[in-house]
Amino acid sequence: MFVYADNAATTSVSKTALDAMLPFLTENYGNPSSLYSFAQKATEALAEARATVAKYINAEPKEIYFTSGGSEADNQAIISAAKLGARKGKKHLISTKFEHHAVLHTLKALEKDGYEVTLLDVHEDGVVRLEDVKAAVREDTCLVSVMFANNEIGTVQPIKEIGAFCREKGIPFHTDAVQVGGHMPIDVVDMNIDMLALSGHKFHAPKGVGVLYVKKTLPVFSLIEGGAQERGKRAGTENMAGIVALAAALKESCDNMEANNAKIIPMRDKLIAELSKIPHSRVNGSIEHRVPGTVNMCFEGIEGESLLLWLDAKGICASSGSACTSGSLDPSHVLLSLGLPHEVAHGSLRLSIGEYNTMEEIDHIIATVPQVVEYLRNMSPVWDALEKGERPHLI
Amino acid sequence: MALYSDKVMDHFQNPRNVGKIDDADGVGEVGNAKCGDIMRMYIKVEDGIIADCKFNTFGCGSAIATSSMATELIKGKSVEEALQLSNKAVVEALDGLPPAKIHCSVLAEQAVRAAVKDYYDKNGIEYNAEEFQICDCEHCH
Numbered sequence: 001m002f003v004y005a006d007n008a009a010t011t012s013v014s015k016t017a018l019d020a021m022l023p024f025l026t027e028n029y030g031n032p033s034s035l036y037s038f039a040q041k042a043t044e045a046l047a048e049a050r051a052t053v054a055k056y057i058n059a060e061p062k063e064i065y066f067t068s069g070g071s072e073a074d075n076q077a078i079i080s081a082a083k084l085g086a087r088k089g090k091k092h093l094i095s096t097k098f099e100h101h102a103v104l105h106t107l108k109a110l111e112k113d114g115y116e117v118t119l120l121d122v123h124e125d126g127v128v129r130l131e132d133v134k135a136a137v138r139e140d141t142c143l144v145s146v147m148f149a150n151n152e153i154g155t156v157q158p159i160k161e162i163g164a165f166c167r168e169k170g171i172p173f174h175t176d177a178v179q180v181g182g183h184m185p186i187d188v189v190d191m192n193i194d195m196l197a198l199s200g201h202k203f204h205a206p207k208g209v210g211v212l213y214v215k216k217t218l219p220v221f222s223l224i225e226g227g228a229q230e231r232g233k234r235a236g237t238e239n240m241a242g243i244v245a246l247a248a249a250l251k252e253s254c255d256n257m258e259a260n261n262a263k264i265i266p267m268r269d270k271l272i273a274e275l276s277k278i279p280h281s282r283v284n285g286s287i288e289h290r291v292p293g294t295v296n297m298c299f300e301g302i303e304g305e306s307l308l309l310w311l312d313a314k315g316i317c318a319s320s321g322s323a324c325t326s327g328s329l330d331p332s333h334v335l336l337s338l339g340l341p342h343e344v345a346h347g348s349l350r351l352s353i354g355e356y357n358t359m360e361e362i363d364h365i366i367a368t369v370p371q372v373v374e375y376l377r378n379m380s381p382v383w384d385a386l387e388k389g390e391r392p393h394l395i
Numbered sequence: 396m397a398l399y400s401d402k403v404m405d406h407f408q409n410p411r412n413v414g415k416i417d418d419a420d421g422v423g424e425v426g427n428a429k430c431g432d433i434m435r436m437y438i439k440v441e442d443g444i445i446a447d448c449k450f451n452t453f454g455c456g457s458a459i460a461t462s463s464m465a466t467e468l469i470k471g472k473s474v475e476e477a478l479q480l481s482n483k484a485v486v487e488a489l490d491g492l493p494p495a496k497i498h499c500s501v502l503a504e505q506a507v508r509a510a511v512k513d514y515y516d517k518n519g520i521e522y523n524a525e526e527f528q529i530c531d532c533e534h535c536h
Contacts, residue, residue: 303431305455309407322431322455331431343428379413380453381435382428 002315003361007202008151008179008294008352009319013245014204020248021206021241032238033229042240049247053211056254057196058187065212065220065230066243070178070199071102072223073212076234077174077195078106078145080214080221082115084172085142091115094136095145097337098122098152100176102197103145104333120146122337126155126285133162141171148177148196149184152321152334152350153285154294156184163192172218178202179291181211182253183261194218200246203253209242260355264292267353267362271295274366278373280386282395284338284348294352296321298340300395301383302347302376304331310372311349316365321348343382344394399456400490406460411467414449420517423509426502432458436466436506438477440514445469445477450506457496461503464488469507474514478526480507 004012030039032046047061054061067073078093085091095107097119107117118136120128128146137144144166149156159175166173174195177186182203188196195218198211212234214220226235253260272283272295280300299307304322311318321332322345330336331345351365377383385391399407416437426432432454439447448470450462464485469477482500486492492500512527514520 301453303454303458306407306459309404309456313408342430346428346431379410379451379459381424381433381451382453384415384435384451 001361001364003357003364004317005351005353005357005361005365006317006319007354008154008350010201010207011204011354012356013206014249014252016252017205017245017249021245024241024244032240045244046238046240049243052247052251056186056250057213058189059213060216062231063213063216065214065234066238067210067212067234068208068239069210070176070197070202073197073210074100074102074176075106076212076220076223077197077214078103078110078143079223080219081143081172081174081195082110083221084219088142090140090142092118092138092141093143093145094118094120094133094141096120096122096128096147098126098150098334099145099147100151100178103147103176124339125289126150126153126338127289128157128162130158130161130165133165137169137171143172143174145174145176148175148180148186149291150285150334151179152332153296153338154179154291154352155285156180156289156291159193160191166194167192179294182250183257183292185257188213188215200242200249203249205246205249206242209239209246211246256355261292263355264353264357267357267359268293268295270359270362271351271353271365275369278370280393280395284335284340293354294350296348296350298335298344298395299347299349299373300344300393301380301386302373304346304348306376307347307349307372310376311368314368314372316368319350321350322346341394398493399460402488402490403457403460403492406463406489407456410459410463412449412463412470413451415451416447416449421510421512421514423506423511423513425505425509426454428453431455432499432502434458434462434502434506436462436510438510438514440474443473445472445474454499455496457492457499458502460489461485461492461499462506465503465507474511477507478511480504
């Protein structure tokens with residue numbers, strides 16, 4: 001059995017998205033910037049896609065910028081806020097310890113340019129506290145950036161509350177909503193969001209296309225110069241096929257959200273319930289504040305990469321926050337931010353499911369993971385020491 | 396291209412000599428759980444020959460494969476020959492490792508040396524301590 005359980009990494013392109021994009025790779029190849037009527041189909045489709053995306057996050061079309069993906073959108077949002085801040089002498093940015101690297105590395109680069117960055121603790125449950133945001137805010141704070149939901153552990157943040165506080169203080173508020181778009185409702189007005197990033201391939205559009213939303217009252221600075229596309233804020237001929245597919249996929253995901261989640265959540269909960277029966281395991285992050293499809297667990301005494309390789313051999317695609325899968329020596333910064341010891345964080349597994357998964361597939365995962373964990377524990381000197389009491393169990 | 400060679404995958408999925416030797420003549424453990432790899436090597440020595448060798452490993456696919464290959468390479472060899480085992484020989488026998496995983500082969504080499512050192516210690520055999528420096532590289536901190 002083949003089970004794709006890595007939907008937080010990427011998703012398959014839906015038939016709806018594929019059907020929407022194909023004409024723009026074939027007959028409708030016109031450049032939306034061209035004047036002749038042949039290209040107008042592209043121009044109109046671009047406007048329509050923008051309107052669709054705007055509608056599904058309750059924004060205005062002119063607040064939507066198409067980008068190459070979530071990373072570019074995050075970069076542009078943060079750099080725009082930083083530049084605006086610098087003009088007013090404000091060079092302090094607030095974010096969290098477990099952001100995606102698209103945010104963290106951008107902040108790191110800004111630090112080198114003389115900005116100051118405060119990264120908030122995310123506590124043991126992987127949820128940022130509004131009080132911590134309040135305590136971190138200074139006179140010179142020019143941006144608060146808190147991800148809507150974490151990509152590795154799936155915890156959802158109190159976006160609306162943080163947004164309301166930032167609004168009251170007049171501080172721009174950005175959220176990386178890459179894990180949320182198409183999976184949970186987003187309303188930039190109700191949730192007080194000033195800037196937001198989406199990535200098409202997380203909700204069944206193709207890779208290489210994303211969205212930056214910026215509230216119309218805030219200036220946007222371009223990262224790519226060279227043309228008047230996206231109202232001069234993002235040069236380069238538009239990725240028409242990607243953009244129309246993204247709009248079609250977002251519409252489809254949002255229109256079916258309730259039905260999809262009614263299917264996904266019971267599968268996720270079954271995974272949590274059954275895999276938690278493995279002794280000395282833990283679910284990472286709040287159970288309550290969680291996206292529908294993501295489960296992240298640690299199993300003591302084993303290492304994540306060997307777990308993934310075995311699951312792959314059994315037909316299961318999953319991911320891990322172990323050091324060995326990242327190419328660095330440290331395990332995932334997300335798991336460490338929860339306060340997990342290195343040795344526990346090495347034994348992590350992320351399963352992220354979607355509406356295309358079935359309960360039979362979930363049962364296959366539930367049957368397979370405990371076997372592999374047991375097998376690896378039986379050859380692990382760490383597990384041996386834990387079982388003999390030479391080393392204390394940490395979970 | 397796959398992350399690992401077919402040989403690595405074979406030794407990962409069908410590891411040779413997994414287990415413990417209860418009456419081992421030498422046991423060596425290297426690495427640390429914090430950095431994600433621990434290898435424990437057991438050797439049984441008869442007439443100066445490594446008659447049996449087993450391992451337990453906590454670690455990634457290449458940590459398990461290099462442990463397995465190291466046991467294969469020293470089994471049946473003299474203790475002195477086992478000490479000559481280099482991480483390079485382990486890597487070559489596995490048809491290569493990704494650059495980030497070379498340290499696993501270093502650990503495998505060190506695990507063999509640690510087991511031999513334990514055997515020497517237990518049997519009062521003299522040796523040059525400088526030859527038994529246990530890995531102190533950045534991976535182990």
